[in-house]
Amino acid sequence: MKIGSVFLIVILVSSIGWGQSQISGTVTDKSGEAIIGANIYLDGTYDGCSSTIDGSFEFNSSEKGNHILIASFIGFKDVQYDIVLSDSAVNLNITMIESINRLEAVVISAGSFTAGEETNREVLKPLDIATTAGATADIAGALNTLPGTQRVGETGRLFVRGGEGAETRTFIDGMLVSNAYSPAAPNTPGRNRFSPFMFSGTSFSTGGYSAEYGQALSSVLVLKSKNEALLNRTDVSIMSVGGTLSHVHKGDDWSVAGKLGYSNLEPYFQLAQQRIQWNKAPETLETDVIFRKKYDKGLFKFYTNFNREVFNIFRPQITRADILDQIDLNNQYLHVQGSNEFKVSDKLKITSGLSHTRQNEVLDFNADAINEHHQTSHGKVVLDHYINEKLNLKSGAEIIHTDHRYDYQTTESGQLNYGQSIAAGFSELDVYFSNKTVLRAGLRFTSDRLSNLNYLVPRLSLAQQVGKNGQFSLAYGEFNQAVRPEYLRINQTLDHEKVRHHIASYQWIKNGRTFRLESYDKRYTNLIKFGTENLNEPSAYTNEGEGYARGLDLFFRDNKSVKGLDYWISYSFLDSERDYLNYPNSAVPAFASAHNFSLVAKYFMQDIQSQLGLSYSYGSPRPYNDPNTVHFNSRRTRSFNDLSLNISHLLNPQVIIHASVTNVLGFDNVFGYEYATQANNEGVYQRRAIRQPAPRFFFVGIFITFSKDKTVNRLPEL
Amino acid sequence: MKTFLLIITTLAITSFASSSKYEQQMLKHIEGLNKAESPEDFQMLTNAFERIAKAEKDKWEPLYYGAYSTLMWCYRISEIPEKDKLIDQALEKINTAAELDPQESEIVALEGLAHMTRVTIDPASRGAQYSGLALQTYGKALALNPKNPRAMLLMGQMQYGTAQFFGSDTSEACGLIEKAINEFETYRNNNPLAPVWGEDLAKAALSRCQ
Numbered sequence: 001m002k003i004g005s006v007f008l009i010v011i012l013v014s015s016i017g018w019g020q021s022q023i024s025g026t027v028t029d030k031s032g033e034a035i036i037g038a039n040i041y042l043d044g045t046y047d048g049c050s051s052t053i054d055g056s057f058e059f060n061s062s063e064k065g066n067h068i069l070i071a072s073f074i075g076f077k078d079v080q081y082d083i084v085l086s087d088s089a090v091n092l093n094i095t096m097i098e099s100i101n102r103l104e105a106v107v108i109s110a111g112s113f114t115a116g117e118e119t120n121r122e123v124l125k126p127l128d129i130a131t132t133a134g135a136t137a138d139i140a141g142a143l144n145t146l147p148g149t150q151r152v153g154e155t156g157r158l159f160v161r162g163g164e165g166a167e168t169r170t171f172i173d174g175m176l177v178s179n180a181y182s183p184a185a186p187n188t189p190g191r192n193r194f195s196p197f198m199f200s201g202t203s204f205s206t207g208g209y210s211a212e213y214g215q216a217l218s219s220v221l222v223l224k225s226k227n228e229a230l231l232n233r234t235d236v237s238i239m240s241v242g243g244t245l246s247h248v249h250k251g252d253d254w255s256v257a258g259k260l261g262y263s264n265l266e267p268y269f270q271l272a273q274q275r276i277q278w279n280k281a282p283e284t285l286e287t288d289v290i291f292r293k294k295y296d297k298g299l300f301k302f303y304t305n306f307n308r309e310v311f312n313i314f315r316p317q318i319t320r321a322d323i324l325d326q327i328d329l330n331n332q333y334l335h336v337q338g339s340n341e342f343k344v345s346d347k348l349k350i351t352s353g354l355s356h357t358r359q360n361e362v363l364d365f366n367a368d369a370i371n372e373h374h375q376t377s378h379g380k381v382v383l384d385h386y387i388n389e390k391l392n393l394k395s396g397a398e399i400i401h402t403d404h405r406y407d408y409q410t411t412e413s414g415q416l417n418y419g420q421s422i423a424a425g426f427s428e429l430d431v432y433f434s435n436k437t438v439l440r441a442g443l444r445f446t447s448d449r450l451s452n453l454n455y456l457v458p459r460l461s462l463a464q465q466v467g468k469n470g471q472f473s474l475a476y477g478e479f480n481q482a483v484r485p486e487y488l489r490i491n492q493t494l495d496h497e498k499v500r501h502h503i504a505s506y507q508w509i510k511n512g513r514t515f516r517l518e519s520y521d522k523r524y525t526n527l528i529k530f531g532t533e534n535l536n537e538p539s540a541y542t543n544e545g546e547g548y549a550r551g552l553d554l555f556f557r558d559n560k561s562v563k564g565l566d567y568w569i570s571y572s573f574l575d576s577e578r579d580y581l582n583y584p585n586s587a588v589p590a591f592a593s594a595h596n597f598s599l600v601a602k603y604f605m606q607d608i609q610s611q612l613g614l615s616y617s618y619g620s621p622r623p624y625n626d627p628n629t630v631h632f633n634s635r636r637t638r639s640f641n642d643l644s645l646n647i648s649h650l651l652n653p654q655v656i657i658h659a660s661v662t663n664v665l666g667f668d669n670v671f672g673y674e675y676a677t678q679a680n681n682e683g684v685y686q687r688r689a690i691r692q693p694a695p696r697f698f699f700v701g702i703f704i705t706f707s708k709d710k711t712v713n714r715l716p717e718l
Numbered sequence: 719m720k721t722f723l724l725i726i727t728t729l730a731i732t733s734f735a736s737s738s739k740y741e742q743q744m745l746k747h748i749e750g751l752n753k754a755e756s757p758e759d760f761q762m763l764t765n766a767f768e769r770i771a772k773a774e775k776d777k778w779e780p781l782y783y784g785a786y787s788t789l790m791w792c793y794r795i796s797e798i799p800e801k802d803k804l805i806d807q808a809l810e811k812i813n814t815a816a817e818l819d820p821q822e823s824e825i826v827a828l829e830g831l832a833h834m835t836r837v838t839i840d841p842a843s844r845g846a847q848y849s850g851l852a853l854q855t856y857g858k859a860l861a862l863n864p865k866n867p868r869a870m871l872l873m874g875q876m877q878y879g880t881a882q883f884f885g886s887d888t889s890e891a892c893g894l895i896e897k898a899i900n901e902f903e904t905y906r907n908n909n910p911l912a913p914v915w916g917e918d919l920a921k922a923a924l925s926r927c928q
Contacts, residue, residue, distance in 0.1 A: 037758070039765035044773050046743050050765045072768075074807065104803075125843050230850060511798055512840075559840075566842070604842055609885050653884050 021085045024058035025092035027051045027071055035096055038073035043080075061085060071096060075104065075435075098435060100389045105435045106465040110473035110503045110518070111207035113146055129196040132600055133613035134644030134662050136699055139202070140181070140192040143221070144617075145598040147518070147553030147570040148206035151619035151640050152591045154671040154690050156189025157181060159591050160206050161520055162549025162576035163218025163499075166484055170194075170221045171213065173301060173339040175355035176400060178376040182284070183331040183361065185276055185313055187671070187690045193307060193333070195259075198290070200226040206553070207501045207520055208475030211426040211442030211459045212382065212396060217481045217499045217524075225301060228292060229255035231707060239701035240268055242284070253295065259288040268698075276693050279326065280312035298342035307333040318676045318688045328364040333357075349384040371407040374485060376400065392430040399423050404485045416489040420450040420482065428459070436465040446480060451493050455480045469510040475503040480526075487528050491538035498526045512560030522549040527580035545580030549592075567601035587633040588623045590672055593640070595620035609650040613660075617642045624672040627685040641667040656703045666695040740774060744783070744911050751787060751915075760791035771811075778822060779911045781815035785828055786913070789835055801839055808832050823863030824913050830855035830872055845883070852876055867905050868913060870898035871920045878923065892927035895920055 023042075027035045034055025041048025047061040069081040069092070076096040083090055128142065135141030140158050143149065150159040157165025170180040172194070184190040196202075201224035205213075213220045234247045242263030249256050265281040284307065291302040309331045314324040337355035344350060358375035382396035405417040428442030442459040457478035465471045480496035487494060505518035527545030534540045551574040559566035574594055579586040597618040604611045619640035623633040646660035663669075673687040680686055747766045754760050767784035774780060785808040792804040809832050815825045833852035837844050853876055859869035874894035881888045902917040 037761045037765070039768055041769045041772070046739070046770055046773055048765075048769045050762045074803070127843060127846070511796070559842075564842075606883075609883075650884060652886065653880075 020060045020062050021064075021087060022058065022060050022089040023069065023083075023085075023092070024056070024089065025094060026055045027057065027073070027094045027096060028055050029076070029096055029098065035073055035076070038071050038076075038094075038096065040069065040071045040094075043068040043070050075099060075101065100432045100435055102392075102432070105432055106438050106463045106471050108438060108440055108461045108463045108473060108475075109471065109507055110461055110463070110475035110505045111148075111209065111501075111520075112203055112205040113143075114201070114203040129202060131602060131611065131613055131646075131648070132615060133602075133646040133660060134615040134617070134642060136660060136662070136697070137196055138191045139194065139196050139221070139223075142196070143202075143204050145568070145570060145600045145615060146204065146206075147516075147555045147572045147596075148219075149572065150574065150591060150593055150596055151617055152671070153189060153619075153640060153669060153692065154187040156184065156191060158219060158221065160219035161551060161553075161572075162522060162547075162574055162589075162592055164589075164591065167216060167218035167481065168221060169213070169216035169219075170223065172223045172303065172337065172355075173225055173353060174212075174222075174351060174380060174382065175337045175339060175353045176215070176357075176376065176378045177335060177355070178357045178402075179333060179359045179374065182307065182333075183309055183329055185282075185311065185329075185693070186315070186327070187674075188276070188693045193305065193335075194223065195288075198225055198288075199223045207522070208459070208461055208477050208503045210394075210440070211428045211444040211457075212394065214398075214424050214426070214444055214446055214479075215400065215422065215481050217479050217497060218522075225290070225303060226292075227299060227301075228294070229257060233705055233707035235703065235705050237701055237703045239263075240699055241265055246288075254291070254293040256292075257288075257290040259286075261286040261288075272694055272696075272698060274694050275691060277314040277316075277324070278311070279314055280310065282309060282311040284309045297344070298340060300338070300340045302336075302338045304334070304336040306335075307331075309333075318674060319678075319680065319686050326364070326366055328362075330362045331359065332361075333359045347386040351382045351384065352380065354379050368410040369408070370410075371405075372485075373405040373407075374402070375404075376402045390432045392432075393427065394430070395425075395427040397423075397425045402485075404489055406485075406489050418450065418485075418489055418492050420448070420488065420492075422482065423447045423449065438463045446496075448482065448496065450488075451495065453495055455496060470506065470508045473503070473505045473507070475501065475505075477501045483528050487530075487541055490536065491541045493538070494528065494541060495526050495543040497524070497528065497543070499524045512558065514555065514557040516553075516555040518553045520549075520551060520553075524548065524578065524580075527578065529580050530582055532582060545578065545583075547576065547578030547580060547586070547589075549574060549576035551575055564604045564606070565601065566603075567599065570596070570598040572596040584632050590623055590625070590633060593619045593622045611648045613646040613648075615642070615644045622672060625675075626673070626687070627675050627679075637670045637672055640669050640671075641665075642669070643667075654705050654707075658699075658701045658703065660699045662697045663692070663695055668695065740770070740777070741910060743770060744779060748783060748911070751783065751790070754787075754790070755794075757791050757794045760787050760794065763787045764791060776818065778815040778818040778825060779909075781811045781818070782825055782828060782913065785809075785811035785815070785832070786915075789828075789831060792835055793838075798839055802836075805832055805835055808835075821862055823859045823866045823869060826855060826859035826862060827866060827869035827872060830859060830869070830876075834872065834876055841883075849876065849880060865901055865905055867898045867901035867920070868916045870894055870901060871916050871923065874898055875919075875923055878927070888927065892924065895923045895927060899924060 027038045029035055035051055036053055038051040040051060040057045042061055042063055045063055047059060047063060049057050049059040051057045064085050067083055067085055069083050071079045071094045073096060075098060077099045079094055079096055081092060129139055130137050132142040132145055140156060143158060148161050152159045155165055158168040159165050160168055170177045180193055181190040182193050203222040205220050209220050229248045229250045232248060232250050237244045244259060244261040246259035262285055264283045269278055269281045286307045289304050293300045312328045314326055317323045317325060335357045337353060339353035342350045355378045361372045363370045378400050380396060380398035382394060385393045387393055400422045402420045407415045424444060424446040426442060426444040428440060431439040440461045444457050446455040457480060459477040461475035463471055463473045478500050480498045482496050483494045500523045502521045503518060507516045524547040526543040527547060529542050529545035530540045551572060554571040557568035574592055576588060576592045577586045578589050599616045601614045602611060621636035621639050624635050624637060625633045626635045642663050643665050644662040645664055649657045651657055669692055671690040673689055675685045675687045747763055750763050754763055764784055764787045767780045767787060771780035771784055788804050788808040792801050795801060812825060812829045812832060830852045833848045833855060836848040856869050856873035859866055874891050877891035877894060878888055881891050899920045902920060
């Protein structure tokens with residue numbers, strides 16, 4: 001009997017394979033479109049097939065009894081059917097539902113330009129920032145070729161969509177960086193203090209950004225530092241303006257990198273004539289230390305940057321060029337930050353950080369001395385919670401504390417100071433209706449402990465994919481920012497300045513070509529306003545200023561049409577007026593030019609292992625105020641033009657030579673005019689043009705890499 | 719007791735039968751890879767290997783060939799985002815396979831190929847990041863098995879491309895490719911499903927050297 005049952009099993013087993021059942025049907029998506037190439041199979045067996053061009057499928061199986069039929073296709077949820085196989089045919093019409101994939105889903109892009117390594121949807125690559133001609137590896141300089149920015153050549157800051165330079169704030173790994181620009185002689189551009197080579201991701205938002213970011217009216221520049229070092233290497237650079245030495249040491253799950261830099265423009269200024277009379281050319285000493293450690297569920301990063309810069313200039317007075325004012329500057333800057341990313345579970349990530357920035361600047365103007373000390377501490381915790389396929393909640397809290405001290409010894413002497421604590425919390429919900437529609441709704445609460453004022457502002461954005469390659473985005477947001485130290489140190493009860501953004505954009509990306517059109521409307525309220533008298537009195541300052549900015553930004557990028565050539569074109573139209581500061585009436589601010597245009601091109605020539613870069617920028621005439629005329633800000637400068645070139649040549653895999661020249665054609669750009677405070681005997685206010693410190697800037701550098709891996713070099717950085 | 723033994727034997731026989739069915743099915747589809755040309759061919763083969771992988775959860779070969787087929791599919795389409803998606807899918811399979819057999823040099827070599835494929839999409843912008851990664855991965859594959867001719871060939875190809883890019887000497891790369899060809903002639907693996915592809919590619923690569 002027992003033996004009999006064994007035989008029975010054997011017979012049953014071997015009988016499989018005789019009777020075949022046919023399984024067939026169609027696979028479609030929700031809208032009835034055929035899904036081609038779906039995998040349809042019986043779970044646990046080899047039996048199955050792929051759906052064909054009309055979504056139909058058909059296969060035979062010798063299996064019998066109860067089975068699970070699975071249909072799977074990338075981007076769709078698996079569908080399962082319980083089926084019973086006998087000799088009769090099974091026919092199924094399968095409908096598959098798209099699964100929501102955060103990596104595939106449409107990305108909210110209104111107002112933002114991102115450069116990252118991960119996805120192919122990035123408009124820019126990290127490299128682009130470093131290799132833009134005319135920018136000389138300055139982050140702000142490169143971003144200044146994107147739409148939404150104005151050319152304000154005398155500052156080097158990012159002026160975004162009718163906003164002032166101070167309305168753009170910089171964040172590194174989520175932490176606020178204050179005084180992000182190095183000091184410069186009056187009316188000459190400063191540089192962003194941070195090297196673009198440090199970062200693997202850059203997100204430059206020109207409006208409508210996330211509730212995570214506060215204390216910025218117009219724009220945030222969010223820099224993400226590299227997560228890991230790839231290998232041990234030592235780099236040396238010798239440049240016409242100085243040199244750097246850096247070393248990276250990599251351990252198993254940690255790395256440490258250090259950099260020492262020294263620059264002195266003296267030799268260069270000896271060779272290339274300058275319009276500024278330098279007594280002591282800018283001299284800078286800089287060190288960077290980066291430490292990164294990966295651990296079980298997280299990543300810790302530490303970064304510090306110390307920088308000291310000194311210079312001394314003689315400056316002719318506007319009314320009498322033979323009388324020279326002496327300006328001496330000594331600037332010391334320290335930024336330290338630590339940040340930690342911790343994955344509590346697959347669904348919860350906690351990011352936290354602490355940062356501290358301090359700057360001490362001693363400025364001597366003839367016999368007057370000003371010592372400005374500014375320090376900012378920032379603590380922040382963010383919880384990123386994946387609730388389910390369709391919902392993601394990000395919430396966080398932060399404290400920003402600023403201490404400011406201003407000592408002056410002029411005709412009178414004294415000290416102004418304040419300490420300001422700003423506490424803020426935010427919450428932001430992402431709703432994925434489908435891969436094609438994403439809504440982000442956020443709220444941000446700010447409490448300013450100095451003025452005892454509270455703010456609650458909404459942020460809202462929506463992205464909708466249209467067609468295969470296009471998307472529409474809408475964004476709305478309210479933003480507030482504490483007034484600048486120079487006003488706050490006089491009057492500590494001032495309200496935050498406020499702005500409301502509306503943005504509508506269309507973006508199209510396909511195979512190496514990107515097109516973007518964006519329009520915006522900004523309403524400023526609560527702007528600082530003052531008259532011409534009693535400027536040392538708190539009562540002179542009010543929040544009664546207001547203004548607007550509206551415009552159109554256009555961007556086109558193409559790296560496909562011509563082999564080896566990559567170029568982008570930006571155009572911005574801006575219509576803006578403000579009634580703020582000492583303006584007697586509403587007027588176009590001096591930094592606002594109506595039309596800005598940039599063309600950036602990069603061409604790699606394989607034969608000579610060189611990359612050529614070209615940038616052309618145009619800015620339409622800017623307003624300036626001529627006290628000899630009745631109307632405020634009614635005069636216009638000439639237009640701004642600049643053509644810059646650079647070349648990077650790969651001598652061998654370890655050595656790169658880089659050369660660049662800005663303003664090749666030597667356009668005599670005038671950014672505005674400075675007027676004497678007093679009229680002369682004829683009742684005329686004399687003036688002086690604000691021009692570039694020299695028509696052109698030449699740069700030559702040689703970059704050498706030492707590493708065990710011979711193929712490593714700095715080409716990717718140039 | 720006898721009954722028990724019989725049951726065991728029967729089970730062993732049936733499972734042996736299914737194991738040979740595994741081999742037989744695998745060999746059939748591996749043969750298919752040699753004939754496949756269009757993206758659709760590779761999509762169907764990718765699906766077929768995936769079906770086997772789903773049924774044979776402890777075997778690395780179906781995942782390996784599924785990933786290989788996905789990469790070949792990737793080479794036959796032109797849309798960049800689609801190509802990236804396929805490389806992502808291939809890497810997912812490779813990672814699962816590597817978990818099943820962390821010491822298998824072939825799997826690591828295929829991972830290198832996935833990174834190299836990423837480079838080919840846009841060498842100018844991706845070369846910096848992924849060519850280093852590819853070389854590193856091939857190095858790892860050769861450390862696991864210094865005789866793996868595919869790891870040798872792929873590394874040689876990567877070195878050749880890099881040398882050509884920099885206009886430097888290609889002799890080191892060509893030497894490695896030549897070494898790979900010799901290895902292809904002698905290299906044998908006991909596993910009947912072990913990868914054998916690459917000899918023709920190596921010969922083609924060597925002809926560019928001369």
